[in-house]
Amino acid sequence: MTSTTSQAMLNQQGLFDQNQDQAPIQMGFFSYPPNNLTFSSLGCQQSLKALSSLPSSLGSDDHHAPSTNLSETLIPSLNTPLKHREAHITSDFGGSQLLSLQRSSANLWSWGDQVSECLSSKRSSGDIHDHHHVGLGVSAMKMKKIKAIRRKVREPRFCFKTMSEVDVLDDGYKWRKYGQKVVKNTQHPRSYYRCTMDNCRVKKRVERLAEDPRMVITTYEGRHVHSPSHDLEDSQSPSHLNNFFW
């Protein structure tokens, strides 16, 4: 699927806040040389690979703001009202709005805390103490609970839209499709992908904009625990690009 990406005609691309009713905030323009997305308004080269690993420095697992400059810029806005259970994070960068991120209030808790608390505590809502507990075995119960928590805790997300003929852009990572869903009031299905790397829980969603089917909306969730899976020559460079941007 990624092999067809080189044919993509990407004229314009902007990062936007997914929660604002899909309304794009135009924040810049991308051209799309195959395998190397350029963010023109930044005045620098920024690969899509780097974009796809954006959340890696946001530190969803941290109670405190990460130390990178951009994150420090972003984090204070986490305290915005959580009407939609998501905090809107936008940032001005070089005079133009570059990106917006989402982060659920639940993300303010760390995964480690959640899980360890789950494993150790007796605190519970009643159904945890039901008599199945003994019969099922503790580990089964724990796993069930961990799973439930995982559902609840949202990884940091960001999304951007792209004018593209192809749905799935080559971002350097390998993805496996695990679902597709027709969402309400849209004629185009939404596809769900997971990073194929073991222990990497990053997911992405791909859908077409209802108002303009030429536009592809890509939403990344989570952070990669590895570098892009192919293109050996690229695997060395993204880190400093990431640091510049994030």
Added chain:
DNA sequence: CGAATTTGACCGGCGC
């Protein structure tokens, strides 16, 4: 034949 995709079932959250 293993990997990847498809697709209906299932689950949990949310609003009423």
Added chain:
DNA sequence: GCGCCGGTCAAATTCG
């Protein structure tokens, strides 16, 4: 409590 909806699972199917 119920129904709707988005997200995920997993068996079946297709692909390379």
